[in-house]
Amino acid sequence: MRGLLGFLPWIVYAVIATGDEWRWGAIAGLVIAVGLVLVDRRAGRDWAEMVIETSAALFFAGLTALSLAAPHSPLTPYGPALVNVWLAGTAWGSLAIRRPFTLGIARAATPREVWDTPRFRRVNVVITAVWAVAFTAAAISLTFVLAAAPHATTLVVAVKVLSFALPAGFTAWYPKRVRRLAAR
Template identity: 80%
Template sequence: MRGLLGFLPWIVYAFVATGDEWRWGAITGLAIAAVLVTVDRRAGRGWDEIVIETSAAVFFACLTVFSLVAPDSPLTPYGPALVNAWLAGTAWGSLAIRRPFTLGIARTMAPREVWEAPGFYRVNAVITAVWAAAFTVAAVSLALVLSAAPHATTLVIVIKALSFALPAVFTAWYPKRVRRALAGER
């Protein structure tokens, strides 16, 4: 559950920002991300444990500046797609540098003796890849929906919800499945 808290700035942005007014969403996302990063760092959490929170702080700082400088930008309606594209880039980037963003979070929940095991890394790489794929599919889907039917609010909400819910369910399920398989269970 702790790892999902890092998505709070993104989720709140999704609720606060609208197609016509994304500034308040950006400012709110930035404020929440800054608080999360500050609280986590003061609590002694390493940067590898707060990749999503740090990514949110950078994204919402940039989006806040951009939304204030160009409030009527043609990108305004594509805010939801931009969020998912950024999250996809964060997840894929963490895999590219062989530091899946879930690894630091998983280390806070697993015994130290398994941290260096290849299986531990592999499980986190798979989980991160599922998040990355979900964000990528959501970014493309949202861009298409928003360009074809900009007022399809229900569909946009469904896509946003699924892009978080499906990988979250997978994240909870997959490590248990791997443990059962290693224990020889079916």
């Protein structure tokens, strides 16, 4: 559950940032992301445990600056797609540097003796890849939906929910499956 808290800035932005409200969504996302990073660092958490929170702080700092400097930017309607482009970049980037973003989150909930095992690492590579694919698919879907039908709110919400719920469900299910198979 701790790992899902890192997605709070993104979720709050998704709820608030509708149409002209993207500025308030960006500001809220920034405040929450910075707050999470500060609380986590004070609690002694390693930066590897806060990849999504740190990524959110950087994204929302930039988006806040853009939304305040150019409140009627042509990017305004594409906010949901931009979020997923950034998250996809974060996930794919973490895989490219061989530090899957889920690794730090999983370590916080797993005994130290399994951290360096190939199975633990492989599980986190697979889970991070699932998130990366979901974010990429959402970015592409939302770009097309928003370009073709900018007021298709129900469809936009459905894509947002599915792009979070499906990989979250997989994240909960997959490690249990791997443990069951290993126990056989």
